[in-house]
Amino acid sequence: MQMMKLLGTGGAIQWHKERGDAVFVNVVANRVLGHKIDDIYTAQTKKSAQKVKELLGIEKYFFCGLRDEHLDESLIKSIIAIEDVVTTVKPDIAYIPNENDSNQDHRAVYQACRVACRNIDKILVYEVPSSTIHFAPNLYIELTEELLNNKIKAMLYYETETREYPNPRSEEGFKTFAKMRGMECNRKLAEAFILFKEVLN
Template sequence: MNILVVAPHMDDEVLGPGGTIRHHALQGDSVHVCYIADRVYNHKTNSLQINQDRANASKATELLGVSDLTFLGLPDERLDGFVQDILIPLEDCFNRVDPDWLYVCHGGDLNQDHRATFHATMIAARPAAQKKLSKILCYEVPSSTDQAPPGGAMPFTPNVFIDITMHIDTKVDALRHYSDEMRPFPHPRSEKGVRALAATRGMQANIPAAEAFILLREIVR
């Protein structure tokens, strides 16, 4: 299968479905990651840092077995301005990859870039436009999904759990390439925090470690 992972920022693809990406790669699937935005630091763009971020993304995803990377290079912290700015280049990526399955960040996240990415992705993935696409799964991002205020319109209530018991160490190794984005425990975006979340999701499914998703759409043919 062709698997497309849409990530708002470099590191979201590992923090969220990193173990699942490894699972697909070992199954022989072709996994493509589309990064929507280049990060800013202290609300400023730094071209040297962007180049380093992209190099880190390449190293992290190589560990996971990703086949192909696309960097849209849109401005961080401003994705919620005009959905067309995301939609037009994202549609080009969809048409090139022609995915069977799609993974996208949760639409109820605290981060405004995540919410904008989700909105644009769901438009690009509408059935009339993507006739081959049969499954859409929504992933969580530690320190964003879990920080959404209570009572929101889109709570993260997972109903799909993927066993990553054999892949959690590879996921953590991949995250080490994003050392600038990692934080000390008890921050959710720490090595111990990532392992704790995997264990928590695993307990919900009676397995040692899991990643959790919301099934948004499935077409059975």
């Protein structure tokens, strides 16, 4: 589900890097292919992640190694895995999936993050254009053409996950979605989020 994070946060990652923030990415599950674990596919996905890491300046990827398509069967496993990463990184901000998602794993990770990230001061919910429904954003990050192009380049590293237009997971779909979110906040390009929690000190 690494590409799904990029769909929702590829611009935000770069926005944080421009401001000197350290960025870490947590991949909760190993992706399956045709409902089956495929070691070659998993290795290819991790290789793509390394390219994205170098392109976007991500400090580290964490791979929890849980089973894709089964995260909703045991929420406690996801909670423990995410808590371990939170304890290691001690983040100030967490970006988590949306509860209104057609993907059961995304919904399960959202529920697990509600618990595992409870002590983090700021939590933003991101969207996955190809599977998120009923998303009502209240926070936007403006994107430049460069940030969007880098985001698209990073997403295209995941060749098995990209599709042809008009699928939202196509290159044209990525651009169209960024323009739509930009118009919502009177900007040319943007990513959209829901501010779930913020503690002001």
